[in-house]
Amino acid sequence: MAEKEIDLRRLVIKAFHMTDVEWGEHNNITTDGHMTVSKEMIDQLVAQDDCIEKIDIQIIKPGDHDRWTNTIMDIIPISTKVLGKLGEGITHTITGVYVMLTGVDVNGKQCHEFGSSEGNLKEQLYLNRAGTPGDDDYIISFDVTFAAGMGQERHGPFTAHRLCDEFIQTYRDKLKKFKGDKCTERHEYHDKVRPGKKKVVIIRQVAGQGAMYDTWMFPDEPSGVEGGRSIIDMGNMPVMITPNEYRDGIIRSMQ
């Protein structure tokens, strides 16, 4: 006879949908679905590190993809912990808009190791995958120009990710304070033991070879950079995580 499931912990992800994104004086989001994007942080971000020459931020409307893009380094959801640590408690996330990090150096060398995705965005980004925006989603383009050669040094791409994370954090700080009952979607996930059933493990082999081929784990915020560590620095050794930790954004892809 089958034994009963054992519930280990609960993670609740509440999504807040953004229906319009436009320029504003400051970075801001509201529970009724309005997002404003500002360029006011750019000078401060660029000044932080010599490896960065320039940052540009653009709002890309749904379908407005007939435009140049530098190589795509990552697509990042905007999510934040409200209660508990990654893998348990409550997380707020934004739907309808995702951040796209792109990078090139001052000499036009794209920031990628093997194969790069620069070109016309409508041809270089396959929409509606788990890891890419959908037809109706906005994209905030965070485009970094590195000092000469710095897109190929580990410090360069890492700094781009870190500065992009600092930009995203301004939204997280607001999202954290959203009233949970105003969410547009609510998902509840449980880490469970199912005694007597076949025991299965998922192994995910991830990037770990260097500059543009790195994987970041254990950040303070979901899909974040700050507070995390690189799998390269952990010797690429296997690390175990729970299903809820994984679905709560414990990995920041830096490939």
Added chain:
Amino acid sequence: MGIGPSTKETSLHHFRDPLLEVVSEDTDLDLLGLIIVGTPDDNKDKMLVGTRAAAMAECMRADGVIISSDGWGNSDVDYTNTCEQLGIRGIPVTGLNFSGTVAKFVVVNDYLDGIIDINKSADGTETDVVGENNMVKVDCLKAKALLKLKMRHKDELEGR
């Protein structure tokens, strides 16, 4: 040689991964957890980390493993070794990997018969289109179904 843009798994992908969804919602399976393992540069390191991942699965008494990879070419060395290390420990393994026409396994062994090709491009190549050759739900369902079959086959062989 390492990763290509069309197989790249973004942070958003990891946040809403279809493989986790497919395995965790199956009430016939007890998902123990995920092992995240890197892809080092050095060949000796590649063998080491993959072998440790397989040993971890054995120590957990896993009945089966589904393994994915977010690159191709060089990273197949890690991937095929980890499959082999699981196989020789008697742990059924299936997985997801980009092969297409350009990225057939650079090394092979006896434990790769359950690997699903996640290529989506018409001519089976690295298209440099972000997301195009990513795993989708149906790939994950295939890998899961194949694993269930392999685990049952093992039980039958062992007379359980």
